[in-house]
Amino acid sequence: MPNYILDQSFPSERDRLDAMARNWDPGTLHIVGELGIGKGHRCLEAGAGTGSIARALAGIVGPGGQVLAVDRDTRFLDDLPAPAEALSADLMTDDLPPASFDLVHARLLVAHLHPHPVALERLAAAVAPGGWLLVEEVDWTYADRSEPDEPVHTAMVAALTGVMTGFDTTYGHHLLGDMLDLGFTQVSAQFRGTQSRHERSWLPWQLLVEQFQDQIVHKGLMSAGDVDRWWAVTRAQAHLVAGPALFAVRARRPTS
Ligand SMILES: C[S@@+](CC[C@H](N)C(=O)[O-])C[C@H]1O[C@@H](n2cnc3c(N)ncnc32)[C@H](O)[C@@H]1O
Secondary structure (H helix, E strand, C coil): CCCCCCCCCCCCHHHHHHHHHHHHHHHHHHHHHHCCCCCCCEEEEECCCCCHHHHHHHHHHCCCCEEEEEECCCCCCCCCCCCEEEEECCCCCCCCCCCCEEEEEEECCHHHCCCHHHHHHHHHCCEEEEEEEEEEEEECCCCCCEECCCHHHHHHHHHHHHHCCCCCCCHHHHHHHHHHCCCCEEEEEEEECCEECCHHHHHHHHHHHHHHHHHHHHCCCCCHHHHHHHHHHHHHCCCEEECCEEEEEEEECCCC
16 A cells, blocks of 8 residues: 655645645644643654644744654655754654654645554654643544535545545544554644635635646546536635544553
8 A cells, every 4th residue: 555645746735735834733723732842842743744733843942952854755844943843754654763753744745644553653652751742633523515416525535534545544534543552641632624605615625626626537436527517606705614533642641
């Protein structure tokens, strides 16, 4: 099974990652604050993408801290502010510094990595005693609903699920179970999401469809006409649409 199917070289992939960061960063940074991450702390941002969280963490930990932004594709990470630095590595094969970080954060990553529990164990191994693992993953369970109901959107979400092999679209609600198996303490989960008729909710879908629509038609999952109808629906912005729910699970490594 392929480990990562989204294409960083696709022209709008940077826009898609930026749109997701705008949606999710405030909530992520709120949780980081709840975990007590601050000056002098050491953080690992796993699957850092465009580096929006790594940049924010650099400000939070300050010059005496450390932020290691790891991605197997570091093309968007060449201008990180100190003390953040980028590391090009594959999290499933390259070992991370063991027991070294006060926070290890991964968002929209583990659902692409297989087996998921192995990916979590590899991230957990980098957490220092007393440090936190924070993992955030989406769940598309309600994401195919629109109001009023629009079957072509439901069909599009099913078609995207069909072409995005290797990406587990409902991993969000399984994540807590896997995190409970790590042997960490203070494990808890919450989830968040948006519903609106505006670009904020539609744009992430549009950027995903741009990337996969040719494959969707080629595989016969939707006709070209239905894909065009889906675009007309999203541009009209007359329907309320739910973005995917993001499940955030935190867990603390015991101090001994
Ligand atoms: C969907 S993006 C999410 C980016 C960022 N975490 C965010 O929430 O905006 C997933 C990122 O994980 C990276 N990635 C995927 N598989 C990886 C692996 N095996 N090792 C390291 N990075 C990986 C991709 O290159 C991509 O930047």
